[in-house]
Amino acid sequence: MNIVVCVKQVPDTETTRTLKSDDKTLDRAAADGVLNELDEYAVEEALRIKEAHGGEVTVLTMGPGKATDTIRKALSMGADKAVHLTDDALAGSDALQTSYALQQVLGRTGFDLVILGSESTDARTGVLAAMLAERLGVPQLSLANKVEIDGSGIKVQRQTDYGYDKVEATLPAVVSVVEKINEPRYPSFKGIMAAKKKPFETLGIADAGIDAAQVGLASAATEVVDFAEAPPRERGQIVKDEGEGGVAAAEFLASKKFI
Amino acid sequence: MAEILVLVDHLDGEVKKVTLELLTLARRHGEPVAVWVGAGYADAKDKLAEYGAAKVYLAADEELTSYVVAPKAELLAQLVADKSPAAVLVPATAEGKEVAGRLAVKIDSGVLTDVVDVSDDFVGEHSIFGGAVIAHARVTRGTPIVAVRPNAVSPEAAPGAAVEEQVSVTLSDAAKAAKIVERVVQEKGDRPELTEAAIVVSGGRGVGGAENFKIIEELADSLGAAVGASRAATDAGWYPHQFQVGQTGKTVSPQLYVAVGISGAIQHRAGMQTSKTIMAVNKDPEAPIFELVDYGVVGDLFQVAPQLTEEIKKRK
Numbered sequence: 293m294n295i296v297v298c299v300k301q302v303p304d305t306e307t308t309r310t311l312k313s314d315d316k317t318l319d320r321a322a323a324d325g326v327l328n329e330l331d332e333y334a335v336e337e338a339l340r341i342k343e344a345h346g347g348e349v350t351v352l353t354m355g356p357g358k359a360t361d362t363i364r365k366a367l368s369m370g371a372d373k374a375v376h377l378t379d380d381a382l383a384g385s386d387a388l389q390t391s392y393a394l395q396q397v398l399g400r401t402g403f404d405l406v407i408l409g410s411e412s413t414d415a416r417t418g419v420l421a422a423m424l425a426e427r428l429g430v431p432q433l434s435l436a437n438k439v440e441i442d443g444s445g446i447k448v449q450r451q452t453d454y455g456y457d458k459v460e461a462t463l464p465a466v467v468s469v470v471e472k473i474n475e476p477r478y479p480s481f482k483g484i485m486a487a488k489k490k491p492f493e494t495l496g497i498a499d500a501g502i503d504a505a506q507v508g509l510a511s512a513a514t515e516v517v518d519f520a521e522a523p524p525r526e527r528g529q530i531v532k533d534e535g536e537g538g539v540a541a542a543e544f545l546a547s548k549k550f551i
Numbered sequence: 552m553a554e555i556l557v558l559v560d561h562l563d564g565e566v567k568k569v570t571l572e573l574l575t576l577a578r579r580h581g582e583p584v585a586v587w588v589g590a591g592y593a594d595a596k597d598k599l600a601e602y603g604a605a606k607v608y609l610a611a612d613e614e615l616t617s618y619v620v621a622p623k624a625e626l627l628a629q630l631v632a633d634k635s636p637a638a639v640l641v642p643a644t645a646e647g648k649e650v651a652g653r654l655a656v657k658i659d660s661g662v663l664t665d666v667v668d669v670s671d672d673f674v675g676e677h678s679i680f681g682g683a684v685i686a687h688a689r690v691t692r693g694t695p696i697v698a699v700r701p702n703a704v705s706p707e708a709a710p711g712a713a714v715e716e717q718v719s720v721t722l723s724d725a726a727k728a729a730k731i732v733e734r735v736v737q738e739k740g741d742r743p744e745l746t747e748a749a750i751v752v753s754g755g756r757g758v759g760g761a762e763n764f765k766i767i768e769e770l771a772d773s774l775g776a777a778v779g780a781s782r783a784a785t786d787a788g789w790y791p792h793q794f795q796v797g798q799t800g801k802t803v804s805p806q807l808y809v810a811v812g813i814s815g816a817i818q819h820r821a822g823m824q825t826s827k828t829i830m831a832v833n834k835d836p837e838a839p840i841f842e843l844v845d846y847g848v849v850g851d852l853f854q855v856a857p858q859l860t861e862e863i864k865k866r867k
Contacts, residue, residue: 305798305817309680316686330799388655388662410645413798414680417664418645419652422620426653431728432619435645450619451793453644453744454562455737459619461729471799472785472792513661513693517674519686525829525843530836533850538858541830542866544846548828550750550774550807551863 293347293441296403297338297371298394298424299331301355301362302414309414315509316516317384318414320356327362330409332369332476333469337439338407339370340474345441348372350401354382354393367487368479374490375401379497384509387415391423396502397495398428405446408468410435421468431461434468553637554606555581556630558623558650559599560642562736564591568747569642571602571706573699576669578603578709581637585713586630588623589616600713602706608634608718620646621726624653629720631658631694638673643698644746651698660693667703667804667825681798681817682824700825701746702804745794748777750807751826753796754789755781755819757812757833757852761789766856767811773863779803779823781813797822812852815840832856 303309303323312319338349351366353359354377363374377397385393398406406428411418425432433439436448437456441463450457451470479487497504505511531540545551555577560567570585577583585604587595590613599607608630615622627639627650639654641647643665655662666675670687673695677686690696745751752774754767764780771778780790782797796803798821808826813819815831815838823829824843831840836849848855 305681305821308683310684311686386661387652387664388659391652391656416679416802417652417662418648419655419662419664422624422649422652423656425729426621426624426656426725429725432621432649432653433729434619434649449735450731452646452734453746455735457619457731458733458735459729460732465729471795513655513659513691514663514688515691517687517689519679519684522678522682522685522824525845527842528829528845528847530841530844530847530849532836533848533855535854536858537832537848537850537855538860539862541832541846541848541855541859542862544830545774545807545863546866548807548845550828551866 293342293345293404294402295338295342295347295405295407296350296352296398296401297334297366298406298408299335299351299353299362299366300328300412301325301353301359302328302412305413311516311519315384316519317509325358325361327365328409328412330411330413330471333471333473334407334409335366335369335371336474336476337469341405341439341441350375352394352397352401353377354390364487365479367490368484369477370483372490374492376492376494377500378494381497381504381508384512385507386512386514387417387419387423388513389507391420391427393500393502393507394424395427396500400500404463406466410468410470421466425466428466431465433459433461433465436467436469437473439467439469553581554584554634556627556636556639557583557585558627558639558641558647559585559587559595560644560647561591561595564594566595566598567642568706569701571598572701572704573640573642574602574604575707576699576704577640580669580673583711584608584636586627588626589613596713600711601708603709603711604713605711606714606716609715610718610720612719614722617731618727619729619731620649621653622722623650624657625722625726626718626720627654628657630718636694638695638697641696641698643700648698651696655696658693660696661690662696662698663688663690664698665700666697667700669697669699673697678825681821700802700804742771743777745777745779745801746803748805750774750776751779751796751803751805752776752809752811753779753781753813754784754811755813756783758784758789764790766853770809770811770856770860773860781819810840811856813840814838815843
């Protein structure tokens with residue numbers, strides 16, 4: 293089975309994240325880049341499927357040069373090889389363009405299964421799996437909290453607000469997984485050492501057959517008009533409980549007409 | 552006046568509040584037209600009219616809800632081509648955003664996800680990076696597709712004619728590739744849905760164990776609120792994962808958010824920072840959650856929360 297896991301390098305949630313004042317895109321220099329934590333579940337699920345059914349796991353990322361660190365983490369967890377799509381022409385691409393670029397690369401790598409995390413912790417658009425399935429013309433098995441493969445058949449439980457849907461399809465397919473579908477493994481020392489020797493392909497847009505006119509900030513279908521730091525919330529009243537704290541809180545709720 | 556399509560979010564005819572919010576928002580920018588997909592319209596009709604739907608495009612064919620997401624996007628793409636709306640509004644729920652994503656590819660239009668307000672020319676306001684930054688963005692190509700966060704707008708009733716027009720779409724094979732063979736509706740009791748609720752009461756690490764979550768549930772029930780949990784609580788297995796509020800869980804924006812035993816790490820703040828009023832109970836006076844609150848009680852939640860619950864019941 294040819295499994296491709298799409299991962300993204302994102303700014304560490306614990307650091308100060310902002311946009312750049314000139315082109316209003318993510319300021320990647322301002323924060324440490326880490327593997328999007330929701331992608332760890334995707335990597336883990338890919339490894340489990342490979343362990344159960346055989347095959348190969350390829351990590352695919354699109355991003356600037358330093359995203360290499362992110363790929364290394366996925367390789368050290370146990371993925372077999374990596375493809376890094378990186379090109380200055382891709383900078384500022386929105387989700388629509390990113391899905392196009394990844395589609396082009398996936399056309400090159402081939403796939404039985406494409407696995408993604410449910411969303412990135414920076415942009416949080418949650419649209420990429422759906423866009424990729426649409427572009428690739430394969431089943432969209434997104435928001436899965438359980439994945440079962442039987443030959444060319446695939447069954448997932450799709451998490452919904454009311455519970456879940458049982459969904460069935462035939463491979464090839466695009467799957468996105470939700471947090472807690474599994475417990476991602478930590479890279480072992482052996483895994484970290486082995487990762488350094490694994491095949492690692494770096495592609496520019498020309499290598500991947502990507503049309504330069506369809507990617508990058510200038511041709512994006514969305515644009516950030518302006519941005520500003522959110523005004524800090526006015527600090528409210530803090531009281532210390534001396535035995536009547538619950539009553540005082542109720543008083544506050546009543547004053548705001550919640551009760 | 553140009554039509555603005557609003558994809559109705561419903562569960563078998565029970566219209567979600569976010570739909571009424573979208574109709575309210577649509578009315579400010581054009582003629583609100585509801586797009587109904589699936590069964591149960593008879594139960595929903597009056598509600599859509601009450602909140603201002605001028606028209607309803609009715610696609611009742613249950614085939615459209617038998618497959619994951621793609622049929623809704625195909626229907627909307629066809630309506631965009633036939634009716635030339637000024638914009639398409641969908642709820643910024645997990646599924647709503649996926650519909651938006653597929654539609655964007657189909658009609659080659661830009662999509663704005665998770666907006667908290669829409670101003671003239673469909674400029675969307677976004678609260679990003681856990682609420683630290685407010686950004687405005689717009690669609691520069693095609694018909695704007697805008698996914699609006701639940702609770703971003705107060706729904707206002709304004710009667711509409713709700714003139715029905717039957718619509719249908721012939722699904723492509725690709726849209727029928729992921730078949731829903733069973734819908735499993737898990738028992739939720741009488742509590743409102745987390746992302747839709749006007750009031751949310753959440754418990755965190757301080758709650759200390761699964762059995763103690765009944766304190767949170769009792770407080771929530773006294774307020775008619777939904778129950779949420781911090782990642783510390785869901786990771787520990789004290790409360791089911793789907794109730795997690797935060798960076799990797801649900802984003803909520805209720806009228807009132809009550810954080811009990813939650814320190815307020817960025818992971819959690821990212822999911823609740825846009826709440827209108829915030830209250831917290833925590834024993835640590837230095838907990839970062841107190842930087843956000845309108846009202847905070849420094850104290851033992853096992854004393855304060857039950858007392859608050861009792862007091863609320865007394866005042867009813």
